[in-house]
Amino acid sequence: MDASIIVTYRCPMRCTMCNIWSGPSNPEQEFRPELLEKLPQLAAVNVTGGEPFVREDLGEIVEILFRKTKRVVISTSGWYEDRIYALAAAYPNLGFRVSIEGLSEKNDQLRGRPGGFDRGLRVLLGLRRMGIKDIGFGITVSNHNSADMLWLYELAKGLKLQFATAAFHNSFYFQKDDNRITNLEEVAGNFEELMDRLLRERHPKSWFRAFFNLGLINYIRGGRRMLPCEAGTENFFIDPYGEVLPCNGMEDKYWFQSMGNLHAVDDFMDLWRSKTAAEVRAKVASCPKNCWMIGSASPVMRKYLPKILPWVLKSRLKRLTGRRVSGACCPHYDVGQDPRQGSSS
Numbered sequence: 476m477d478a479s480i481i482v483t484y485r486c487p488m489r490c491t492m493c494n495i496w497s498g499p500s501n502p503e504q505e506f507r508p509e510l511l512e513k514l515p516q517l518a519a520v521n522v523t524g525g526e527p528f529v530r531e532d533l534g535e536i537v538e539i540l541f542r543k544t545k546r547v548v549i550s551t552s553g554w555y556e557d558r559i560y561a562l563a564a565a566y567p568n569l570g571f572r573v574s575i576e577g578l579s580e581k582n583d584q585l586r587g588r589p590g591g592f593d594r595g596l597r598v599l600l601g602l603r604r605m606g607i608k609d610i611g612f613g614i615t616v617s618n619h620n621s622a623d624m625l626w627l628y629e630l631a632k633g634l635k636l637q638f639a640t641a642a643f644h645n646s647f648y649f650q651k652d653d654n655r656i657t658n659l660e661e662v663a664g665n666f667e668e669l670m671d672r673l674l675r676e677r678h679p680k681s682w683f684r685a686f687f688n689l690g691l692i693n694y695i696r697g698g699r700r701m702l703p704c705e706a707g708t709e710n711f712f713i714d715p716y717g718e719v720l721p722c723n724g725m726e727d728k729y730w731f732q733s734m735g736n737l738h739a740v741d742d743f744m745d746l747w748r749s750k751t752a753a754e755v756r757a758k759v760a761s762c763p764k765n766c767w768m769i770g771s772a773s774p775v776m777r778k779y780l781p782k783i784l785p786w787v788l789k790s791r792l793k794r795l796t797g798r799r800v801s802g803a804c805c806p807h808y809d810v811g812q813d814p815r816q817g818s819s820s
Contacts, residue, residue, distance in 0.1 A: 477710040478517050478544075479723070479770050481648075482506075482536060483525040484715055487554050489587025490576075492617050492643040494650035495525055500715040506738070508535035510717055511543070513743045519546040521770065525715075528555040528562075537566055548572055548609065552586070553595035560598075563607050570609030572639060573598055577614070577623035585620060599636060611637025616691070618657050621665035628669055640669070640684075642691045644766055647731060648723035656695045666692045667802035674794040682787045685800070687772060693805040694767035700817030702775045702783070702808055704766065707756045709774035713737060719746055721759050724766040730758050765817040782808045 484500035520540050527533055527549050540547045548570030551559065563569060573595045576585040582592040595612065602610045612631065614624050624640065631638035642662075643654040656662050666688050673685040690701050707721030711734070714720060718733040725731045734755045735746040746752060776783060790800045 476515075476517055477519050477521075477770070477774055478514065479521045479523055479710070479712045480511070480536070480540070481523055481525070481712060481714045481723070482527050482530050482533065485529045486525040486552070487529070487588065488526065488552050488591065491585050491587065492615060492649070492651065492654055495648065498650055499525070502530075505530070505715040506713075506717045508532050508539055510737055511536065511539045511713075513737055513740070514540075514543045515743055515747075517544040519548070520544050521548050521550060523550040526552050526554060528558045533558075534562055534565060537562065537569060541566065541568075546570065546609075550574065550613075551598075552591065553598040554588070554591065556594060556598055556601070560601060560605065563602055563605055567605075567607060568609070569607070571598070571602055571607065571611075572637070573610075573612040575612045575614060575627060576617075577620040578626055581620050581623050585617065599634070603634070603636070609637075611639060613639030613641065615641045615643050616662060616666070617643045617654070618662070621662040624665055625668060625672075628672060639769065640666075640688055640691060641768060642695055644724055644768065646724045646726055646766075648725075652726070652728075659695060662695060663692050663802055666695075667799075670802060671794065671799050674791055674800060679787075682791050683776065683783075685790065686783055686787055687767075687769070687776065689802060689805055690767040690772060692802040694765055696805075698765065698805055699807060700765050700767065701805055702772065702779055703810060703812035703816060704759060704762065704771050705775055705778070706771045707734060707752065707759050709778060710770055712770070719743075719752075721755050722766070722768075722771050724764060724768060724771070726764070729763060732758060759816075760813045761815045763815060763818050779808060779810060782810065 484495055486496040550572045553573040575595045576582045579592040583589050614627055616624055628638050645652045645654050670685040670688050673681040712720040712723050717737040719735055732755050734752040740746045793800055
């Protein structure tokens, strides 16, 4: 089981595709690190925000999480360079993912802070110089930066860094309801080009990333999810106030419900097995949203590996013979999920 810990809604950035900065959490009300002692053993944990490095007790949070899992990755804007280096020195096995939305001009425009690209790149290079192994950056594709995505992929490849992609969504978490891809063919075409480049690589992990990017094409085209969403079963989120949520993609116009607050129980599993948690899972099963985000897609890609493996191998073989894989043909895997799930874009 994977977990994402939203440690704060405070953020120094002013992103156009995310308004989380406009509704910051009160630091006096954010959960204290010791609350996370209640968590069970986990496969992996992502620490996110807001900007996690605004919390002065982030080191305490990381220390506790490493007792719960072997893999902890922090998502960051890279804005607080010195704090990042200090935490990396204390926890060299910690992973870092820096959000970069394009090359210099485009990134700073979309993230609303001049100098953001330079800081992010310096952080990546600085961490690599320190010998940190698990480092990379990711882009959230919107209407204006899909072409830059391809240049960032080449930058990551040249620097031998991990590269992750996403497409913008609407949800309570992003505090947005008007994120919508309007230049659909351009964005889908750039994702298809990225798929092609990933399938040329020798590492199998890149081939599965091509599958994930196919899911992003399917998402922005409004297609039904290729794999079921099992948020609240295979993964969960904890917000800055201790609420345990199935995902960060919920919208009030569809539904919103917490599984419970971690402060209210002595053991996480009491909450996890509760009647309320079962009600939330039932809502996930029939949720009409067709979200495709790494936090909920990655666990089901692992779970249903035998289902998606034929596509991965056939696509790799097709690319080896000089043929491109089309992003227009998105498979749908029926594993017994409710047909209502992911039926609306």
